[in-house]
Amino acid sequence: xxxxxxxxxxxxxxxxxxxxxxxxxxxxxxxxxxxxxxxxxxxxxxxxxxxxxxxxxxxxxxxxxxxxxxxxxxxxxxxxxxxxxxxxxxxxxxxxxxxxxxxxxxxxxxxxxxxxxxxxxxxxxxxxxxxxxxxxxxxxxxxxxxxxxxxxxxxxxxxxxxxxxxxxxxxxxxxxxxxxxxxxxxxxxxxxxxxxxxxxxxxxxxxxxxxxxxxxxxxxxxxxxxxxxxxxxxxxxxxxxxxxxxxxxxxxxxxxxxxxxxxxxxxxxxxxxxxxxxxxxxxxxxxxxxxxxxxxxxxxxxx
Amino acid sequence: xxxxxxxxxxxxxxxxxxxxxxxxxxxxxxxxxxxxxxxxxxxxxxxxxxxxxxxxxxxxxxxxxxxxxxxxxxxxxxxxxxxxxxxxxxxxxxxxxxxxxxxxxxxxxxxxxxxxxxxxxxxxxxxxxxxxxxxxxxxxxxxxxxxxxxxxxxxxxxxxxxxxxxxxxxxxxxxxxxxxxxxxxxxxxxxxxxxxxxxxxxxxxxxxxxxxxxxxxxxxxxxxxxxxxxxxxxxxxxxxxxxxxxxxxxxxxxxxxxxxxxxxxxxxxxxxxxxxxxxxxxxxxxxxxxxxxxxxxxxxxxxxxxxxxxxxxxxxxxxxxxxxxxxxxxxxxxxxxxxxxxxxxxxxxxxxxxxxxxxxxxxxxxxxxxxxxxxxxxxxxxxxxxxxxxxxxxxxxxxxxxxxxxxxxxxxxxxxxxxxxxxxxxxxxxxxxxxxxxxxxxx
Numbered sequence: 001x002x003x004x005x006x007x008x009x010x011x012x013x014x015x016x017x018x019x020x021x022x023x024x025x026x027x028x029x030x031x032x033x034x035x036x037x038x039x040x041x042x043x044x045x046x047x048x049x050x051x052x053x054x055x056x057x058x059x060x061x062x063x064x065x066x067x068x069x070x071x072x073x074x075x076x077x078x079x080x081x082x083x084x085x086x087x088x089x090x091x092x093x094x095x096x097x098x099x100x101x102x103x104x105x106x107x108x109x110x111x112x113x114x115x116x117x118x119x120x121x122x123x124x125x126x127x128x129x130x131x132x133x134x135x136x137x138x139x140x141x142x143x144x145x146x147x148x149x150x151x152x153x154x155x156x157x158x159x160x161x162x163x164x165x166x167x168x169x170x171x172x173x174x175x176x177x178x179x180x181x182x183x184x185x186x187x188x189x190x191x192x193x194x195x196x197x198x199x200x201x202x203x204x205x206x207x208x209x210x211x212x213x214x215x216x217x218x219x220x221x222x223x224x225x226x227x228x229x230x231x232x233x234x235x236x237x238x239x240x241x242x243x244x245x246x247x248x249x250x251x252x253x254x255x256x257x258x259x260x261x262x263x264x265x266x267x268x269x270x271x272x273x274x275x276x277x278x279x280x281x282x283x284x285x286x287x288x289x290x291x292x293x294x295x296x297x298x299x300x301x302x303x
Numbered sequence: 304x305x306x307x308x309x310x311x312x313x314x315x316x317x318x319x320x321x322x323x324x325x326x327x328x329x330x331x332x333x334x335x336x337x338x339x340x341x342x343x344x345x346x347x348x349x350x351x352x353x354x355x356x357x358x359x360x361x362x363x364x365x366x367x368x369x370x371x372x373x374x375x376x377x378x379x380x381x382x383x384x385x386x387x388x389x390x391x392x393x394x395x396x397x398x399x400x401x402x403x404x405x406x407x408x409x410x411x412x413x414x415x416x417x418x419x420x421x422x423x424x425x426x427x428x429x430x431x432x433x434x435x436x437x438x439x440x441x442x443x444x445x446x447x448x449x450x451x452x453x454x455x456x457x458x459x460x461x462x463x464x465x466x467x468x469x470x471x472x473x474x475x476x477x478x479x480x481x482x483x484x485x486x487x488x489x490x491x492x493x494x495x496x497x498x499x500x501x502x503x504x505x506x507x508x509x510x511x512x513x514x515x516x517x518x519x520x521x522x523x524x525x526x527x528x529x530x531x532x533x534x535x536x537x538x539x540x541x542x543x544x545x546x547x548x549x550x551x552x553x554x555x556x557x558x559x560x561x562x563x564x565x566x567x568x569x570x571x572x573x574x575x576x577x578x579x580x581x582x583x584x585x586x587x588x589x590x591x592x593x594x595x596x597x598x599x600x601x602x603x604x605x606x607x608x609x610x611x612x613x614x615x616x617x618x619x620x621x622x623x624x625x626x627x628x629x630x631x632x633x634x635x636x637x638x639x640x641x642x643x644x645x646x647x648x649x650x651x652x653x654x655x656x657x658x659x660x661x662x663x664x665x666x667x668x669x670x671x672x673x674x675x676x677x678x679x680x681x682x683x684x685x686x687x688x689x690x691x692x693x694x695x696x697x698x699x700x701x702x703x704x705x706x707x708x709x710x711x712x713x714x715x716x717x718x719x720x721x722x723x724x725x726x727x728x729x730x731x732x733x734x735x736x737x738x739x740x741x742x743x744x745x746x
Contacts, residue, residue, distance in 0.1 A: 002552060005548055005552045007547060008544075008548045008578075009544075009545045009548055011550075012542065012544035012545045012548070012577075013545070015544075050529075113354065117355065118351075118352065118353075118354045118355050119355050119594050120564065120565045120568070120594055120598060121598075122568070122572075122597075122598045124600050124601075128576050131575070131579075138579070140576060140577050143577070205404065213569070213572050213573065213576065213577075214541050214569070215541070215565050215568060215569060215598060216351075217565065220350050220541070223539065223541070227571055251459045255542075255544075255545040256545070258545075259545070259549060273533060273534045273535040275535055275536055275545070275546045275549075276506040276535035276536050276537045276540075278540075279537060
């Protein structure tokens with residue numbers, strides 16, 4: 001494979017990884033603090049993408065400036081979900097939490113179909129015609145912006161979790177809920193804030209998804225959510241650095257590996273396309289990591 | 304949490320669920336008297352991922368039934384029978400399709416079935432129709448295997464929509480006739496140089512069917528074309544950048560995606576905007592839809608859209624007035640524009656009415672025989688020889704497909720299709736854009 005082509009595919013993988021990371025970190029945060037697996041997390045991305053579409057279409061303002069409004073809206077929705085759905089059943093059994101989040105998938109999908117129809121929606125970024133040269137490759141400006149924004153968010157998130165009182169309280173609740181309560185932390189409030197923060201990260205992922213020219217339909221949340229689950233399992237449940245490493249690995253691997261396999265089998269005279277194997281590769285990595293290290297790359301025993 | 308609060312939440316959730324259930328689906332039946340009815344089951348994905356298409360099919364069928372009933376119904380044995388439609392929602396799934404067809408046949412006791420969207424779903428649910436020997440006019444499944452499979456009795460299936468063999472044939476004949484000469488003249492390529500074709504296709508019966516159709520067409524018509532890259536993608540894929548990057552590296556003259564609307568939109572937009580693959584993109588007919596033109600925006604300009612019924616361009620000739628009347632009547636009744644699957648389903652109801660009238664009976668075997676011998680004038684889609692008839696071998700009707708090129712419409716703020724081929728119905732000539740970049744291997 002030509003070096004330029006390889007670097008370009010690497011860049012597309014980096015972009016895909018950014019979306020996975022944002023979604024996975026939000027999911028991981030909610031799981032870490034509340035020990036709740038929210039299968040409807042992909043639907044939060046879907047609703048944020050619709051919100052971006054509507055705010056941008058009706059206001060006409062720069063889509064990057066739409067992100068804060070969508071973040072606020074999704075934080076509010078996150079609080080509502082936590083208060084009305086997860087809070088009442090917390091601690092009543094894992095099956096209840098799983099089926100509640102599965103139920104939420106159908107509620108959100110049908111609501112979206114009812115409100116916006118099953119047709120697809122997309123937006124056109126005002127910068128979509130601008131490209132920037134980085135070394136030997138040329139990338140659209142929006143992708144460079146998406147990668148930069150993701151890394152800024154990750155740095156801010158890291159500082160928030162390490163340096164602020166609320167961040168420390170979230171980490172404490174994540175490590176030992178009972179001890180955190182004994183230390184005077186209002187864990188129910190932390191639950192609510194974690195859900196809000198997890199939803200805002202999904203909101204950023206949804207907005208950036210739309211800005212990159214992707215399409216939103218009521219049923220599009222499933223695939224990114226499955227990838228986000230794979231990311232947190234590969235990275236280690238509850239581990240933020242693990243989610244970052246796994247997100248980038250997955251994004252890059254699923255884009256590059258099909259072409260390596262294709263080149264490899266071509267040596268033996270077999271002409272076959274492996275580009276439809278993206279998900280297979282993602283889950284093959286997941287299986288390999290689980291077999292070698294069941295807790296994930298950065299996971300600890302007992303998580 | 305106190306009990307009152309908990310019950311309050313429970314009541315609210317239940318109330319919303321009931322409300323949503325009511326909004327999502329209503330039992331679908333067109334009003335009609337009980338006696339002297341022809342019961343037709345409309346098999347369509349009214350809910351789920353393809354609900355837009357399913358709703359379009361159902362609404363078009365209702366329009367046709369209303370028109371037929373307004374004219375007195377169908378004359379059978381001296382009595383005028385009204386057409387009664389019964390909705391069979393496949394829920395955009397194979398299991399839903401089997402459930403819907405089973406209910407239509409065993410509970411609703413329909414005389415005939417029309418519809419069937421997506422080859423995968425129809426492949427599953429047609430087994431039930433074959434077992435019960437119920438005639439089925441298939442208006443939304445593109446795989447030719449639907450009437451060619453050998454594991455069931457397919458003699459009751461009549462395919463009234465172009466197949467994945469038909470799309471590439473018309474499209475590549477057009478490329479050979481109009482696109483290739485334009486490229487070769489502009490870049491002074493040797494006439495012996497094969498046209499370099501890149502293919503990107505969905506990993507499904509539909510996608511593989513189109514890819515097979517491309518290969519068959521090149522061979523059958525001895526076209527001087529070479530497939531230089533053929534890449535698959537998973538259904539509902541959203542990220543095509545990596546695969547388009549490798550196709551670009553193979554240097555194609557033309558790229559032929561076999562994709563559904565959302566995928567096609569992203570292939571063209573990501574190809575032009577992100578990857579810089581500045582080529583002529585071809586497109587299969589199911590994408591001739593307002594959502595496609597809105598979604599693909601300026602990136603779709605100068606791409607090619609194969610079609611048989613579309614929202615914006617209408618073929619010239621005698622059929623034009625019928626097409627416009629159907630479109631206006633549909634919009635007036637439903638407040639939305641009809642789609643391609645709606646058009647063939649609309650015709651499907653008329654085909655059923657004509658076959659029953661010719662058979663002078665609703666007996667399923669007589670209706671099947673009548674459909675096999677049917678010959679009726681084209682209705683709102685251009686047919687080969689202007690006639691709707693089913694081929695004796697695989698019971699397929701043959702459409703005269705046309706090619707459109709997307710041209711920017713400043714007033715609309717997005718592209719609009721103009722018919723560029725064949726000569727008999729074209730509105731304007733094919734244009735090779737200034738930004739077009741050919742593959743290598745020139746003179």
